[in-house]
Structure formats: structure tokens, C-alpha cells
Amino acid sequence: MRFATISGRLHQVIAPGRVLDLNTASGGRLPADPQQAYERWDEVLEFAAAGGVSDAREVPEESYENPVPAPRQIFAIGLNYAEHAAESHFAVPEIPTVFTKFVTSLAGPFGTIPVPPGEVDWEVELVAIIGRHAHRVPAEDAWSHVAGLSVGQDISERVLQRSGPAPQFSLGKSHPGFGPIGPVVVTPDELPDRDDLELGCLINGEQVQKGHTRDMVFPVSELIAQLSAVTPLLPGDVIFTGTPSGVGLGRTPPRWLKPGDELVSYVRGVGEMRHQLVAA
Ligand code: ZN
16 A cells, blocks of 8 residues: 655555545544654555545646655665675674664655755665564564665765764754655565665666665664664654665766756665755
8 A cells, every 4th residue: 555645644645646535535533644644554554445535636746745744764785785885995794783864854755955055965765664563673683673664865965974082973964954754654564675775866868876775784673673673763763774886976987966966766666856956
């Protein structure tokens, strides 16, 4: 099943551009607020599976917003693909490298991203959304705590990220618009292999990243096990799971995003985001 936020309300996506408002369709039983809906994800899935589609309506897909607009916690994983660690001149980590993107950096799957001064880079990522409270969850049970998957960009300003005696991952990756997510949340059962998805991004039509989630150092299940060993994961929390190789930092010479660029980011079978970079 697929879900999208439209006008701030959670919708089931019956077909591309054909959506059902779950709050009105359920007679007010299910919450309209997407973040509240993740708290009651089993009920959402049960209602959506029953297929009450007669109230569905057509909307342009460009009207889809961030399907997880206000998570209480955002986890992001650095260096989770060996080739990306190599292009960044880091060793492959032995435990996940964890930082956050502050919630005001989140954005929708379409529209503009302001480019601040500095070296602004792209990082397409698979995003996992938590649908069931997870604390000290073993890897073999981890997928049952995932509401769904989406596409994300971990846009990063490299000068600030690398400044100071210890790296500033969280701040350098948290300018407004640096965390777009969308266009939909796809339940893992929709995918032929939830652990092997192609992801990539294109700048002005040129493919700059293309990878496969099977190459993650720590797959989604292991990330949930290791994160939840320390901190409970809450319904509606977001995990940016790391980027494959092909970022601007790893190029000779390096390449950065600039106003006027068009950035297309996808996870095959999940969806595609489209953004225009604009002057900040
Ligand atoms: Zn990243």
C-alpha cells in the first residue's frame, strides 16, 4: 500500500494521482494528521486493506507533500556504503555513524531548495519510517517495526560539515530544504525485495548516483537493531539510511549544486522526487 500527505492530511494512494482521504473515508475514526496516523499504523493498514475506495478523488502528483512532516526523531546514517566511504576518504565503519537532521530541514518531494553559500552536495537515500515503537529490537524482528519506505535527499553543505575539531554533520546537513522526503510511503510488502532496491539521482538529466541498497554496510534491519539498542524509536520517526557513491565531494574536481539545477531523486519501486535549486 502507498500513502501520501496532501494538504497536511494522510491519504491512501489507490493509483498514481488517485487518492483517498483516510480521515473522512473512515468517518473521522482515523486521524488526518500523518504523524498521528503512524501511532495507529495497524488500524490504518487494516482500513486501507479493506478497500473503501468509492470516495477516492484525482489530484496532481505534484501536490503530494512530505509524508512524514514532523517526526519526533530523525536519524541519519553516514558512510553506510563502502564505495561512498572510500570516495569520502573514510574507513568503512564498524558501528553505524549516526547524526541527525534537524526537523526544520525537512521538505516535500517537489518544489525548490535554496542553495546557501558554501559547497552544497547531493545524497540520495532510502528513508525508513517507524510504524511501531522499537526498543532493543533484534534485527530479525526489525522490519515489523517499519511503517514504510520513502525517498530522501540528505543535502549537505560540506564546508560547515567539516569545520571545527569534530565534524558538524548535523548542522551542515540542516539548512532549510536540506531534507526532502516523498512522494509516498510504500509498505515493505509492496516491494519484490525490501532489502535490494535501486536508488539514484540525476542533475539536469545526468545520472550522478546509482546504487543498490543490498550494498549497505548495515541494512535497515541492522540499523533498527543498533539504534534501538540505545534509544527507543517512536512511531513516525525517520531514518535516512545513507547514500551510495557518486556525490559531488568524491569528484575530481568536486562538483556542487547551484541555483538553476534540477535534481531528480528516486528509489525504484518507491517513487521519484523533483526539485529545482534556487538562490537562498
Ligand atoms: Zn547522508
